[in-house]
Amino acid sequence: MTQNHSQSSFLPMSRSLMFWKIFQVICWLAGIALLLVMFVNPSTGVMIFWNILIPVAPALLVIGTGVWRNVCPLGTTALLPDRLGFSKKIKLSSKMQAVLHLIAVLLLLLIIPLRHVLFNQDGQATALIILGLGVMAMFTGFMFERKSGWCSGLCPVHPVEKLYGSGVAFSLPNAHCSECVRCSVPCPDSTQVSKPFLSQNNAVTKATELVLLGCFPGYVWGWFHTPDYTGAEGWSRLNIVYGYPLLGAAASLLIYFLLNWFFKKHNKVIIGVFATAAVSCYYWFRLPILFGFGKLETHGMLVDLSNTIPGWSITAFTSLTTLFFFWWMVIRKKERISWSVRPRYVRGSGLIS
Numbered sequence: 594m595t596q597n598h599s600q601s602s603f604l605p606m607s608r609s610l611m612f613w614k615i616f617q618v619i620c621w622l623a624g625i626a627l628l629l630v631m632f633v634n635p636s637t638g639v640m641i642f643w644n645i646l647i648p649v650a651p652a653l654l655v656i657g658t659g660v661w662r663n664v665c666p667l668g669t670t671a672l673l674p675d676r677l678g679f680s681k682k683i684k685l686s687s688k689m690q691a692v693l694h695l696i697a698v699l700l701l702l703l704i705i706p707l708r709h710v711l712f713n714q715d716g717q718a719t720a721l722i723i724l725g726l727g728v729m730a731m732f733t734g735f736m737f738e739r740k741s742g743w744c745s746g747l748c749p750v751h752p753v754e755k756l757y758g759s760g761v762a763f764s765l766p767n768a769h770c771s772e773c774v775r776c777s778v779p780c781p782d783s784t785q786v787s788k789p790f791l792s793q794n795n796a797v798t799k800a801t802e803l804v805l806l807g808c809f810p811g812y813v814w815g816w817f818h819t820p821d822y823t824g825a826e827g828w829s830r831l832n833i834v835y836g837y838p839l840l841g842a843a844a845s846l847l848i849y850f851l852l853n854w855f856f857k858k859h860n861k862v863i864i865g866v867f868a869t870a871a872v873s874c875y876y877w878f879r880l881p882i883l884f885g886f887g888k889l890e891t892h893g894m895l896v897d898l899s900n901t902i903p904g905w906s907i908t909a910f911t912s913l914t915t916l917f918f919f920w921w922m923v924i925r926k927k928e929r930i931s932w933s934v935r936p937r938y939v940r941g942s943g944l945i946s
């Protein structure tokens with residue numbers, strides 16, 4: 594793992610950075626507009642959020658985590674107190690940040706099953722939880738230095754960024770940090786890594802790593818074997834809604850343990866295989882549902898192609914995505930690049946570049 598100071602980006606930095614800052618504002622405004630759509634026209638909001646944006650997200654995190662880090666509307670919201678000059682800028686220790694990571698993973702595992710009960714079909718409830726996360730993001734931005742509280746701390750998407758973003762295709766300008774104040778050490782945005790978790794070796798980080806890496810593939814598998822419930826029925830089926838993903842999680846954790854036990858030297862490959870299994874499992878089940886080939890009762894269809902294209906074509910497509918992710922995340926020789934280029938250190942930090 595090395596700190597990245599001088600990676601190239603696509604365009605000369607100033608123009609490129611300006612582009613990302615403009616894009617960031619556009620995405621933030623689009624996020625507000627989508628929230629309004631969720632309240633005014635919930636079914637359209639659900640369709641755009643759960644059936645278009647969210648299915649694109651895992652692949653985006655695998656290929657270019659920095660894109661999402663630059664434009665995520667919740668991230669921009671978290672940094673508003675810093676931008677507007679009213680953040681308390683409390684420095685978080687790496688131990689404390691490790692605790693926030695663990696809470697973020699648990700938050701993620703807690704929220705996802707509720708899609709079957711509520712969020713997949715209720716735009717207003719989805720908008721409310723996003724608003725709730727927005728308030729949390731803003732609060733952590735108000736309390737803590739730069740990205741440490743939310744984007745690199747409590748955000749429930751951050752663990753997935755770490756899981757999938759170990760071999761990105763390119764490094765972008767950091768559209769949130771024109772100068773680095775060392776809010777997070779090591780900085781997940783600016784550090785070249787080939788493993789999801791950076792070098793902290795404390796017990797909390799180990800637990801987070803175990804929960805995320807070991808459990809996530811089985812958790813995703815279990816999630817896709819749980820139906821959507823309508824009305825109040827889902828609340829009486831929480832044992833199924835949480836039970837299937839947790840059962841899957843326990844099974845994959847056991848396999849993760851055993852593989853690490855027997856092939857300890859190949860831990861890096863095992864991590865790659867488990868990260869690949871999680872993202873591939875997602876698309877393996879999600880793509881058929883999106884295009885009308887789903888077997889379970891869900892609200893996740895984008896367009897029904899089941900009478901337009903043969904069934905085997907969707908199997909071929911999902912097989913190709915799995916092969917692609919396996920090649921990208923396990924076989925391909927990864928370039929050691931970070932999600933974004935580290936900006937120069939702020940004056941006074943003693944590390945001015």
Ligand code: SF4
Nearest residue numbers: 770773774776777780
């Ligand atoms: S570049 Fe510096 S200020 Fe920005 S997130 Fe990383 S450590 Fe924090």
